[in-house]
Amino acid sequence: MSTKATLAHHESKAGEPSWHFYEEVFEAGVVYLELQGVSVELRTREEEGADVVVRLPIETAKQLGLHTNVPNDRWKQACDTNK
Numbered sequence: 427m428s429t430k431a432t433l434a435h436h437e438s439k440a441g442e443p444s445w446h447f448y449e450e451v452f453e454a455g456v457v458y459l460e461l462q463g464v465s466v467e468l469r470t471r472e473e474e475g476a477d478v479v480v481r482l483p484i485e486t487a488k489q490l491g492l493h494t495n496v497p498n499d500r501w502k503q504a505c506d507t508n509k
Contacts, residue, residue: 429450429451429452430448430449430450430451430458431448431449431450431451431500431504432446432447432448433447433448433449433457433495433496433500433501433504434447434492434495434496435447435448438462438463441463442463443461443462443463443464443475444461444462444463445459445460445461445462446458446459446460446462447459447460447492447495447496448460449504451509452509453509454506454507454508454509455483455484455507456481456482456483456484457482457484457487457492457504458479458480458481458482459479459480459482459487459492460477460478460479460480461477461478461479461480462475462477463475463476463477464476464478484504484505
């Protein structure tokens with residue numbers, strides 16, 4: 427059973443990267459940004475880039491503006507420290 431709760435996402439169209447912004451339901455204070463099909467310097471695939479999951483503190487996600495793609499009620503729930 428997955429404990430991922432999607433905050434926002436984008437599916438690949440015409441070969442562009444996909445991304446998934448989510449929280450782990452029972453983990454307070456952090457969110458995750460998964461990037462699929464991006465080029466990076468470490469451990470890239472020979473074809474179609476790489477998949478990268480970045481664990482971010484809530485405050486860092488805010489600084490990057492990632493919360494602007496999330497409905498307000500979902501973001502408030504993700505920021506709840508009493509999970």
